[in-house]
Amino acid sequence: MEIRKNFLFFFVHPSKYYLFRTTINTLKSKGHNVDVAIISKDVLEELIKNEGWEYINVFPEGRRSKKTNFISILWTTFINLIKTINRLNKIIKNKKYDLFITDDCLVFNGWLKKIKSIFFTDNELSTVPETAFFLMFCTKILAPASVYLGKYEHKKNGFDSYKELAYLHPDYFIPSEEVVKQFNPELKKYFVIRLVSMTASHDRFIKGISNKNLQYLINILEKKGQVYISSERELPDTFQKYCLKIKPNEISHVLSFAEMFIGDSGTMSSEAALLGTPTIMIHDFVDRLKVMQEKENKYKLMFCFKNAQFDEMCKKIEELLEIENIKIEWKKRQENMLLEKEDVNTFIIKMIEKI
DSSP: OOOOOEEEEEESSHHHHHHHHHHHHHHHHTTOEEEEEEEOOTTHHHHHHHHTOOOEEEETTOOOOOOOSHHHHHHHHHHHHHHHHHHHHHHHTTSOOSEEEESSTHHHHHHHHTOOEEEEOOSOTTTSGGGHHHHHHOSEEEEETTOOOGGGGGGEEEESSOTTHHHHSTTTOOOOHHHHHTTOTTOOOEEEEEEOOOOSGGGTTOOOOOHHHHHHHHHHHTTTSEEEEEESSOOOGGGGGGBOOOOGGGHHHHHHHOSEEEESOHHHHHHHHHTTOOEEEEOTTGGGOHHHHHHHHTSOOEEEEOGGGHHHHHHHHHHHHTSTTHHHHHHHHHHHHHHHOOOHHHHHHHHHHHO
């Protein structure tokens, strides 16, 4: 008889809800007790509610700093980290857990309480050096095999796949045109632009797509179809007519049927590419992201540019716009990629049950 275990998952980003959704539901179906803790971040709480899980929001006011000064941002980040650790301690002090799974400071609570922990990352340590604090205290690291974690490599359990395939692999996700019909009834050709807020500490020296460049992109794309914008940041009134109005859990359907995706979001760029949608990512860290380089160079699913390469990026977009039936070619590339990648959910569940 399988021993019933107690797990605590702590998420600080919507993408981790998607990553661990199947894992959590599978563990529950096996009779394990699974608790979920979160912070307020974008649409994370709404996604958890829609899933029907019970949860605790340890930071309902959100941890995003409203400061613009670099030192102030660092100080606020540090204070919020301490607050998070203290609030998590209040949750776990009267419960007995076998394992913590997170992408944040819960690993420190685990170290203090001598509870094993798994930390997830798909970023190079050189790209997000502050991650070293978490890697130092966790028991194991869950990461794509291609991600290099320096002196913490010995802790890594690497999987030959991408985190997004945990929820976007055809075995788990079937795109629905009915979602698209909500805002595009005649299913006309359309493009999606994603804009992030760039307020995270690791984004401090990074610029996203400016409003000026956004208008330039719209002008290019509108010649070939409709344009929709998904934005974390507030946009001027002139762009409001383009804003996508859908439920948070419907975005994958929208990306799947889009003719092209352009964005400064790593997660959504990766999602679009893995769904077989021609993808353009603009971000100053693209040359340091191994998982993105593999999608670009090995599988030809996306093209990556730095902000200084905006003109070059626009030329590539115009080139792609002239390719007839481009989605058919990209679906072939998607199929080739899927043949080589392992099931992320099976890997994670085996890893969790082994620890």
